[in-house]
Amino acid sequence: MKLYDLAGSEDDRRTSPYCWRIRLALAHKAVAFQTEPWRGVEKDKIAFTGQRQARIVPVLVDGDTTIVDSWRIAEYLEKTCPEASSFFGSKEGKGGVKFVVHWLDHIIYPILMQIVCVDALKVSHDKDKAFFRNKWEYLHGMVIEEFAGGKHVPELQKALEPMQLILQEQPFLGGTEPNFADLAVAGNFAWARAVSPIQLLEEADPVYAWRERMFTRFHAVVHPTIGYQHSLLPAQQQDVAATDEAQDQHKKGPQSGIRLTAST
DSSP states (O other): OEEEEEBOSSTTOBOOHHHHHHHHHHHHTTOEEEEEEEOTTOGGGGGGGOOSSOOOOOEEEETTEEEESHHHHHHHHHHHOTTSOOSSSSHHHHHHHHHHHHHIIIIIHHHHHHHHHHHHHHTSOHHHHHHHHHHHHHHHTSOHHHHOSGGGHHHHHHHTHHHHHHHTTSSBTTBSSOOHHHHHHHHHHHHHHHHOOOOOSOTTSHHHHHHHHHHHHTHHHHTTSOOOGGGSOGGGGGGHHHHHHHHHHHHTSOOSOEEEEOOO
């Protein structure tokens, strides 16, 4: 499978929370995949999807099948990889997961965007900077430096209270094991890690411990990518030097994609 994935100034800096959901989802299903770094202005590169404006990723290509949109891709993977760990558990469970995804998209993501968008613009590819600045400033009606930044972190922590409460009772949103709700929320934190050094969570926050469980479980797809180290637990700091060295090797030459064998 090939995943078209939004990239920033470097090919290994992956900068879309929606693409991160699918990177984690493919790992959850233990599916080997190749990623194709894509930038927001590269409409021709995904014109084959038939999108009117060709600006939506993730795009997953599986042989002759092309799927656009993270939720549709999750449904496709659930159908085509039924023997692997389920995203939803049941028809009823799917409804609960979709509720979490709506909460994430309409409540959590907008706050996160307000926190990190200035930093996200700094690490976007040069040819994308004008596109993203114009898009974000049009949505908010002001220059991003006026509305963005760490001042919104308390608002984020307040919005995460329902998640904090459930994580006091169980290790994952899915219960004893993660489901697509966990993957979707973790995708937003993986995106934030890729674009901004702002500390989002206190160590005493149950969401902090959950995030570390998720990043550790999906280490093979999270930590080889470029990101800020503030989310690493002290025990993981010993791996930082090796990770940085590997990232330097990646940046020495252009790559058409990274072959990943995802494991959980």
